[in-house]
Amino acid sequence: MSAIEIRNLSKSFGLVRAVNDVSFTVEAGSVTGYLGPNGAGKTTTLRSLLGLVTPDTGEALVNGRRYTSLTHPLTEVGAVLEATSFHPGRTARNHLRIMCSAAGLPPGRADEALETVGLADAAGKRVGGFSLGMRQRLALASALLGEPKIFILDEPANGLDPSGIQWLRGFLRHLAHERGAAVLVSSHVLSEVEQTVDNVVIIARGRLVRQGTLAELTQNGDSAVRVRTTADFRPALEAAGARVQEVEPGLLRVYGLDAEAIGQLALDHRVLITEVTQERSDLQQVFLELTEETQATVEGVR
Numbered sequence: 001m002s003a004i005e006i007r008n009l010s011k012s013f014g015l016v017r018a019v020n021d022v023s024f025t026v027e028a029g030s031v032t033g034y035l036g037p038n039g040a041g042k043t044t045t046l047r048s049l050l051g052l053v054t055p056d057t058g059e060a061l062v063n064g065r066r067y068t069s070l071t072h073p074l075t076e077v078g079a080v081l082e083a084t085s086f087h088p089g090r091t092a093r094n095h096l097r098i099m100c101s102a103a104g105l106p107p108g109r110a111d112e113a114l115e116t117v118g119l120a121d122a123a124g125k126r127v128g129g130f131s132l133g134m135r136q137r138l139a140l141a142s143a144l145l146g147e148p149k150i151f152i153l154d155e156p157a158n159g160l161d162p163s164g165i166q167w168l169r170g171f172l173r174h175l176a177h178e179r180g181a182a183v184l185v186s187s188h189v190l191s192e193v194e195q196t197v198d199n200v201v202i203i204a205r206g207r208l209v210r211q212g213t214l215a216e217l218t219q220n221g222d223s224a225v226r227v228r229t230t231a232d233f234r235p236a237l238e239a240a241g242a243r244v245q246e247v248e249p250g251l252l253r254v255y256g257l258d259a260e261a262i263g264q265l266a267l268d269h270r271v272l273i274t275e276v277t278q279e280r281s282d283l284q285q286v287f288l289e290l291t292e293e294t295q296a297t298v299e300g301v302r
């Protein structure tokens with residue numbers, strides 16, 4: 001049984017198909033990035049997992065069960081939702097203590113969790129004066145209270161400064177790889193999560209576009225070779241089966257031939273090339289291409 005399972009999940013709001021037949025799982029000991037542009041359906045999926053949205057069809061399960069059927073949800077699932085609201089007049093410590101008391105957890109967990117997220121110094125301060133980054137850390141602290149093994153985090157990097165994002169990356173990896181947690185983290189900014197995640201699920205306009213391990217998704221791209229030459233090399237490249245894009249005069253991006261084949265071709269045609277660089281198709285490129293593509297093709301389907 002997977003820690004998190006989304007099975008054929010669909011949800012519409014009026015005419016908008018927010019989530020359209022999405023399926024994926026998250027296993028213990030791994031971080032999965034749930035990526036997609038704004039409005040892709042990420043929040044709706046995560047809210048379905050937390051019992052805050054009722055799916056039209058399909059299921060969203062944690063430890064094989066619906067969230068609403070869990071007896072002690074805070075000890076099984078830690079959640080951070082977008083725009084979590086806190087009572088502004090309450091201190092960070094009091095906010096967490098109230099949660100502990102409602103969930104039957106020892107009150108000492110509040111300070112432990114604040115310490116873990118780097119908010120120990122602000123424990124006695126009113127949340128009303130917190131920056132967005134501090135609120136995010138507080139939200140994360142609340143997710144940690146029951147020491148759960150499943151984390152569902154919606155854009156947790158929002159509002160964090162670069163050092164906060166760096167800290168979050170390390171912390172999510174620690175939760176998964178050292179504490180064996182299953183972590184599902186959404187983002188519309190790939191660079192925030194690409195150094196953290198083991199697996200990637202990409203969604204655009206409600207539909208799952210691609211899923212796989214980070215390694216798979218960074219290798220599958222249609223990678224190009226940059227070739228710099230002042231000669232008219234394009235016909236020879238195309239005759240050899242390559243697809244050629246002229247980036248600027250004298251600089252070509254060549255698909256379908258590797259650097260060695262291009263070098264041999266240049267030699268055969270007595271063409272002087274001054275640069276041959278293999279472009280690594282990173283996930284950023286895959287992410288952009290897939291989401292743009294899906295936006296174009298799914299346009300009109302809804």
Ligand SMILES: Nc1ncnc2c1ncn2[C@@H]1O[C@H](COP(=O)(O)OP(=O)(O)OP(=O)(O)O)[C@@H](O)[C@H]1O
Pocket residue numbers: 013016017018019036037038039040041042043044045188
């Ligand atoms: N309660 C709701 N009522 C009406 N429409 C909704 C509701 N919740 C979401 N939607 C719509 O469903 C689609 C998916 O929204 P969702 O918030 O799940 O996307 P998202 O990927 O989380 O995007 P963002 O990062 O902008 O929050 C959007 O078109 C959104 O406007």
